[in-house]
Amino acid sequence: MTSISNLSRKQIESFQQSDARINIFEGPVRAGKSFSSIIRFIEFCRSGPPGLLLLAGKSEKTIKNNIIAPLQDLIGSAVQYRSGKGEVYLYDRTMMVCGANDERAEQKIRGSTLAGALLDEATLLPESFFKMLLSRMSIPGAKLFCSTNPDSPYHWLKKEFIDRKEELDCKVFSFNIDDNPSLEDQFKEQLKREYRGLWYKRYIEGLWVVAEGAVYDFFDEKTHVIPYKQANATKYIIGIDYGTTNPCVFLLVGYNKNAFPNMWIEKEYYYDSKVALKQKSDYEYVLDLIQFMSGYAIDTIYVDPSAASLKQEMIRNGVMNVMDADNDVIPGIRFVGQLIANGTLKVCSQCVETIKEFSTYVWDEKASERGEDKPVKKNDHAMDALKYCVYTHFFQTLGCSNMTEREVLDMEKRYSYRLGQSA
Ligand SMILES: Nc1ncnc2c1ncn2[C@@H]1O[C@H](COP(=O)(O)OP(=O)(O)OP(=O)(O)O)[C@@H](O)[C@H]1O
Ligand SMILES: [Mg+2]
Numbered sequence: 001m002t003s004i005s006n007l008s009r010k011q012i013e014s015f016q017q018s019d020a021r022i023n024i025f026e027g028p029v030r031a032g033k034s035f036s037s038i039i040r041f042i043e044f045c046r047s048g049p050p051g052l053l054l055l056a057g058k059s060e061k062t063i064k065n066n067i068i069a070p071l072q073d074l075i076g077s078a079v080q081y082r083s084g085k086g087e088v089y090l091y092d093r094t095m096m097v098c099g100a101n102d103e104r105a106e107q108k109i110r111g112s113t114l115a116g117a118l119l120d121e122a123t124l125l126p127e128s129f130f131k132m133l134l135s136r137m138s139i140p141g142a143k144l145f146c147s148t149n150p151d152s153p154y155h156w157l158k159k160e161f162i163d164r165k166e167e168l169d170c171k172v173f174s175f176n177i178d179d180n181p182s183l184e185d186q187f188k189e190q191l192k193r194e195y196r197g198l199w200y201k202r203y204i205e206g207l208w209v210v211a212e213g214a215v216y217d218f219f220d221e222k223t224h225v226i227p228y229k230q231a232n233a234t235k236y237i238i239g240i241d242y243g244t245t246n247p248c249v250f251l252l253v254g255y256n257k258n259a260f261p262n263m264w265i266e267k268e269y270y271y272d273s274k275v276a277l278k279q280k281s282d283y284e285y286v287l288d289l290i291q292f293m294s295g296y297a298i299d300t301i302y303v304d305p306s307a308a309s310l311k312q313e314m315i316r317n318g319v320m321n322v323m324d325a326d327n328d329v330i331p332g333i334r335f336v337g338q339l340i341a342n343g344t345l346k347v348c349s350q351c352v353e354t355i356k357e358f359s360t361y362v363w364d365e366k367a368s369e370r371g372e373d374k375p376v377k378k379n380d381h382a383m384d385a386l387k388y389c390v391y392t393h394f395f396q397t398l399g400c401s402n403m404t405e406r407e408v409l410d411m412e413k414r415y416s417y418r419l420g421q422s423a
Contacts, residue, residue: 008181011036014173015043018145022134024122024162025147027175028206030183030191033147034120036173038070041118041145045091049141051115052094054133058124059099060086066120068097100125106132115139119146127156150208154371158208176206196341198373199334211363211373215333215383218341219358226346229266231259235299236266239325239389240289241381242307244279247272249385250292251354255394261346263339263390267292268382270353282313289319302389325388330373332387335395345390354382 007015014025014036023040025033045053057063064081068088071079080089081097088095098108106128114136119125137144148157165172177188192204196218201209233254241249250269255262269292273279280288289301302325303311314322326332339345347355360379367374375383 006181007036008032008179010173010175010179011039011181014175015040018171018173019143020171021137021143021169022161022171023143023145024157024165024170024172025145025175026150026162026172026206027179028177029149029203030180030187031175031177031206032180032182033173033175034066034070035180036175037118037145037147038067038074041116042071042075042090044116044143044145045093048143049115049139050093051139051142052096052112054096054098054109054112054114054117054136055088056098056100056117056125056129056133057120058101060097061099062120063097063099067118100129102126103128105129109133109136112136113138115142117144117146119144122146122148123151123155123157124148127160130157150202150206152210152368152371152373153208154210154369155208156371159371162208174206177204194338194342196337199337210368212365212368213362214359215361215363215375216337216340216358218337221355224340224346224358225349225355226261226264227349229254229264229348230261230346231256233266234258236296237299237389237393238289238293238301239385239387240301240303240307240310241385241388242285242304242310243273243381245273247353247381248280248285249353249381250289251351251382251385251389252292252296253386253389261344263345263394265345265347265351265354265386267348268351268354270382282310283317285310286313286317286319289314290317293319300389300393302392304384304388323392326392327388328391329375329387331395332391333375335391336383336387339390351382354386357382 011032018040025037027033055063055067057066068079068081071090078090086097088097096112098105100108103126105126109132114133117133117137122130133144151158161168161170162172164170177183177191195203197216198209198211201207233256235255237253237255239251239253248271251265252267254264254266269288271280271288298321300321300323301314301319302323305324305327311322336345349355357379361383362376364374364376
């Protein structure tokens with residue numbers, strides 16, 4: 001069970017003063033925001049108006065990990081979770097559990113009357129859900145407590161609530177990384193080293209900053225490009241981004257957990273039909289792939305999930321261990337970014353197109369103005385191929401295999417694990 005040894009000044013302040021209708025706990029990772037909102041919500045369960053309460057997050061799984069498990073850690077068996085019914089019981093109160101990962105989520109709470117709600121990772125929820133939730137909180141004295149990391153300054157939560165807190169019945173508690181008394185200095189230092197660029201500003205400095213310029217703006221040829229592989233790989237994987245009118249890319253990534261760097265992009269295949277003035281068929285690509293792989297023992301080939309025809313052709317021609325890649329864009333980018341930032345991943349100098357893309361792969365400014373983080377769909381072919389293999393293989397599979405669900409979620413949040421040694 002978690003013991004509350006002490007609370008930081010910010011945690012005490014946010015606990016005592018979060019008496020508005022909307023209470024937002026915002027700031028960097030691991031700053032103690034969720035912890036504070038949870039202990040405040042426990043108190044609200046006792047002292048707030050009677051009626052149905054709501055626990056919301058991106059999915060039921062994240063609610064279970066980020067709200068229900070900490071609640072159980074704090075007050076033990078007084079919290080009962082009936083996952084089949086999607087309900088939690090605490091101090092004779094019923095709480096509805098609601099995963100809100102898309103626009104349809106607001107339908108789940110339409111028609112209900114709520115006395116209060118606790119939300120985890122508010123910026124990840126749809127605006128329509130948040131607004132519907134506020135309209136459902138019609139019992140006098142109803143309150144909302146939510147925690148979040150900073151996002152774009154154009155994000156709806158920032159523009160419509162945080163920036164307008166004076167006009168609304170809304171209080172904002174801004175945490176920083178020192179507001180969590182349970183974090184050791186060494187851990188904080190480690191966290192600081194593991195984020196770069198956009199994510200350093202948001203997740204460490206706690207700033208609401210726009211995604212602009214190069215996605216991997218911290219990529220530096222002097223540091224991240226190596227002349228050739230530095231060790232023999234214990235494993236090879238391949239990532240494929242498919243294109244007929246657009247370029248088609250294969251990347252060969254080597255891995256050895258006992259070497260430094262642990263992971264390197266060893267070889268690239270980059271075919272641009274517009275430059276070559278000739279389109280290739282799926283069969284021709286497969287022949288090129290077989291030649292590309294020749295001499296290497298390949299563990300798994302991760303293919304663009306939309307390239308069904310190429311995948312079929314590969315299987316027809318006896319290419320083994322072919323898998324659909326995970327196409328989760330932002331988590332994939334964050335993960336690759338972390339591997340580059342912490343020195344795990346390097347690129348061999350012969351991969352010239354890949355090296356070029358590291359600086360030409362940019363954020364979409366139009367999407368940024370709408371509060372969305374989205375890369376421009378241009379100069380993204382090697383970047384996608386890389387994300388496909390590295391994120392799907394190491395994050396989704398190997399990295400998680402020995403971890404509990406809770407640890408995986410923590411890892412997803414912090415991206416701070418190492419795949420081996422790094423210097
Ligand atoms: N006062 C405290 N006493 C004991 N443990 C604490 C305290 N404050 C925070 N913690 C613990 O520190 C860890 C991080 O805190 P918390 O989950 O609240 O951070 P957060 O700001 O919500 O981070 P994230 O942005 O990553 O979600 C948790 O394991 C939490 O239980
Ligand atoms: Mg949190």
